[in-house]
Amino acid sequence: MPAPIIKVDAISKSFGTFKVLDGLSMQVMPGEKLALIGPSGSGKTTILRILMTLEKIDGGHIQVDGEQLYHMERNGQLLPADERHLAKMRQKIGMVFQLFNLFPHKCVMDNVTLAPMLTKGVARAAAQKRAMELLDMVGLADKAKAMPAQLSGGQKQRVAIARALALSPKIMLFDEVTSALDPELVEEVLNVMRKLAAETDMTMLLVTHEMGFAHDFADRVLFFDRGRIVEEGKPDEIFRHPKQERTQSFLKKIIAAGHRV
Amino acid sequence: MTQWSGYLGLILQGALVTIELTLMGSVLALVMAFLAGMGRVSRFFIVRAIATTYIEFFRGTSIFVQLFWAYFVLPFAGLSLTPLQAGVLALGLNVGAYAAEVVRGAILSVGREQYEACTALNLGRWQGMRHVILPQALLVMLPTFGNNAIELLKATSVVSLISLADLTFQAQVVRSQTGSTLMPFVSVLVIYFGLALIISWGIRSLERRMARGLDGVRV
Helix, strand or coil: CCCCCEEEEEEEEEECCEEEEEEEEEEECCCCEEEEECCCCCCHHHHHHHHCCCCCCCEEEEEECCEECCEEEECCEEEECCHHHHHHHHCCEEEECCCCCCCCCCCHHHHHHHHHHHHHCCCHHHHHHHHHHHHHHCCCHHHCCCCHHHCCHHHHHHHHHHHHHCCCCCEEEEECCCCCCCHHHHHHHHHHHHHHHHHCCCEEEEECCCHHHHHHHCCEEEEEECCEEEEEECHHHHHHCCCCHHHHHHHHHHHHCCCCC | CHHHHHHHHHHHHHHHHHHHHHHHHHHHHHHHHHHHHHHHCCCCHHHHHHHHHHHHHHHHCCHHHHHHHHHHHHHHHCCCCCHHHHHHHHHHHHHHHHHHHHHHHHHHHCCHHHHHHHHHCCCCHHHHHHHHHHHHHHHHHHHHHHHHHHHHHHHHHHHHHHCCCCHHHHHHHHHHHHCCCHHHHHHHHHHHHHHHHHHHHHHHHHHHHHHCCCCCCCC
16 A cells, blocks of 8 residues: 555644644545535635645644655754745645636736746746646637636636646645636536546645535545544545534535535 | 027026936935835845834935935045935935835735745745736836835925035026026926926836736736
C-alpha cells in the first residue's frame, strides 16, 4: 500500500473564539478524489485554505508528499516553516477558488502563463504553448486574448482551472468552484473536472454543495461538522446509508433545498 | 504693445521655471510616494517606522518652512543647494508624503482574493506586488495623483520666496516695473490654470488607457 500524499494530524484552528478545526486528522492517498461536504462553518473550506497556506494553523502537523508543510526539519528538530520552505511546498499544490480570483488586468493567456514564467522560469513561448493546450482542454482556446471581464462565470472558472494546472501541481484543491455560478453554467465547469479526473492521476480535494457531482466524482466522501469529520466512506455509503444522525439531518436539509443526490 | 510683449516674455520665462519645477518635483514626489507608501505596508517594523516618520513629518510641517530649511538651514550642515534644487527637494518631499498615503491606500484597496491568488500560484511577495497588486492599485492611485500634481504645481509659487524666478516671481517683477497690476496677474492666473488643465487631461487619458478591458466593454 502506497504512502498517503496528505497526512493531516490533529490540526486545530480558531478564528477568535470560534474553533473552526478541532483536532482534525485525515489522510489522502495519491490520486484519490475526495469530496468534503458539510454545513457552512464546519471547517471544510478552512482545511483547504490551510493546505494552500492561506491560513496559519494553531496546532498539529501536516505532511504533504512526504514533507512537513508548516514545519521544516533542521538537524533532527522541527522548526516553523520559513517563506522559502512554504514556497517549495506550494509547488505541489494548486487551488481553484469560489470567486475565480482571476487577475482582471491581464488577458486569459497572461493569467495562465504568469506564474509558470515567474516561479518556474519557463520561457514565454513554452509557457504559451502549454497554456494553449490547457485552454484547449477546458474548451477556451478561442478566448486566449479575451479579458476576464468579457467572460461568463463558467468561462472564468475554467480559465482559473487552467491557470492552476499550468503549474502542474500534484494536488488540486477545489473550493466550492460552482457555488458562484448561474445554474446553467455549473455543468460546463463540472465537465472539465470530470475530464481532469479521468485523464490525470492528480489528487483532487473538492469542497462542494453539489451532492450529485460529489457522488459521481469522489472515491471517498468526508462529512464535516463543527471542525471534525463526523463520518466518512464511499459515496454510496454516505449518501444512501448515512450512519450518523448529523449526516442524515444534513442530507435531508440539502435534499429539501432542492439539490439532487 | 511691444513693451507688453517684452514683459510677457519675462512671464513666460517664469512659466518655464514653474514647469521645470513641477516636472522635477513630481518625479521626486512619485519616487518618494512609492518608497514610503510601500514602506508603510512592509513586513518589517523598522521600514514601516521610517516611512511613517517621513510621512507624518512632511505632512505636519509647512512647505514654507521645509523650503527655508532646504535653502537656508542645510548650508549650515555643509549642504548648499541652488534655489532650483532646494525647490525641487522641498516640493518633492512634501507632495511625496501626501502621495505616499495614496499609494498605501490603493495597495490596500486591492481585494484579499488577489493576494490569495498570488499565494496559490506561488508568486513571491515582490512578484505578486509587481505583476498583480500594483498594476491594479495604480488605477486607483491615478485620480488622486492628478490632484497631488496640481497641488504641487500651485505650491511651486513658494520658491519665489527664495528668489527663484518662477511664474509668480516674474509677475511681481513685471508689476513693480510697469505699475500695472492687472496684466501680470491675469497672465499668471491664465497660465497656472492652463497648466493645471493639461495635468488633468493627461491623467484622465492615462486613466482611460489603463482601464481598458477591465470592465469588459472597451477593449
